[in-house]
Amino acid sequence: MIKGGHALEMAHHVSALIFDKTGTLTEGNLRVTDTIILSPSLSEKKFYQLLGSAEMGSNHPIARSIVDHAQSLSCNLSQPEESTTIPGMGIQCIIQQKSFLAGNQKLLETNNIPLNDSIESELAQLEEQCKTVIFASYNDELLGLVAIADNIKPEAFSTVKELKKRNIDVWMVTGDNKHTAAAVAHEVGITQIYAQVLPEQKVDKVLQLQRRGFKVAMVGDGINDSPSLATADIGIAIGAGTVCFFSSSSFFFLLILNSYGTRISPLNLLI
Numbered sequence: 001m002i003k004g005g006h007a008l009e010m011a012h013h014v015s016a017l018i019f020d021k022t023g024t025l026t027e028g029n030l031r032v033t034d035t036i037i038l039s040p041s042l043s044e045k046k047f048y049q050l051l052g053s054a055e056m057g058s059n060h061p062i063a064r065s066i067v068d069h070a071q072s073l074s075c076n077l078s079q080p081e082e083s084t085t086i087p088g089m090g091i092q093c094i095i096q097q098k099s100f101l102a103g104n105q106k107l108l109e110t111n112n113i114p115l116n117d118s119i120e121s122e123l124a125q126l127e128e129q130c131k132t133v134i135f136a137s138y139n140d141e142l143l144g145l146v147a148i149a150d151n152i153k154p155e156a157f158s159t160v161k162e163l164k165k166r167n168i169d170v171w172m173v174t175g176d177n178k179h180t181a182a183a184v185a186h187e188v189g190i191t192q193i194y195a196q197v198l199p200e201q202k203v204d205k206v207l208q209l210q211r212r213g214f215k216v217a218m219v220g221d222g223i224n225d226s227p228s229l230a231t232a233d234i235g236i237a238i239g240a241g242t243v244c245f246f247s248s249s250s251f252f253f254l255l256i257l258n259s260y261g262t263r264i265s266p267l268n269l270l271i
Ligand code: ADP
Pocket: 021, 022, 055, 058, 059, 060, 062, 063, 087, 088, 089, 090, 091, 102, 103, 104, 132, 133, 134, 173, 174, 175, 176, 177, 197, 198, 199, 224
């Protein structure tokens, strides 16, 4: 389906391309791979009973992977009380009148919950493996942490390489922490990274590059990144087997539907 025309030409003028990380450069198929429990008297099952219940209040892909893992351990989960999302950081809820937090290191810092020095090397190792680490605390005590992995799409590296060959400046943007972002970027050959970016700040990154004179294409999966897809000179939303190009300025819209299941890779369609 094609509407309008001149944005097709615009595609030839794109000089910078920003990839969203999760679900775009990676498969978006998140799963729990490691658990480190820090609280001495806490069993793994009890840990996931608390964390899994807390994550029942969130619809973030991270939350879904934790709930799935807790259920695979036969934990009895229940909806949390007073659950709130803290943008770019995680979630907070109340369990038996006490505060439960799950999220990144920034969430711990904001709530003055110290990180035990002894886990720093393990944390660094997990992040070097491109994993996202989620910390869980209850009543101001750090209970433990969970590492979540997501596969990098096999064609991501060659796509980035080809774009660079065509003199396109390639960037990656993510809400994830700097270390995990750098590890994923390294795997796919991207050196320019915007990490720890809030969903609404993704738009600013597009605008910044536009102000520097770039014609910007933004590639995302539509989760968290719709405003930046709309702000870019060309927005490219890729889903499972579909690619959707659109440009708000020129009423251009193209949808390529892959009717052969996974045989055509959306990332390959970019080049
Ligand atoms: P992105 O989708 O790019 O990861 P988000 O802004 O959605 O960006 O999330 C940023 C970070 O906030 C995540 O990497 C994670 O560390 C934390 N976070 C978000 N939602 C949750 C959640 N439900 N549970 C734990 N951590 C979360």
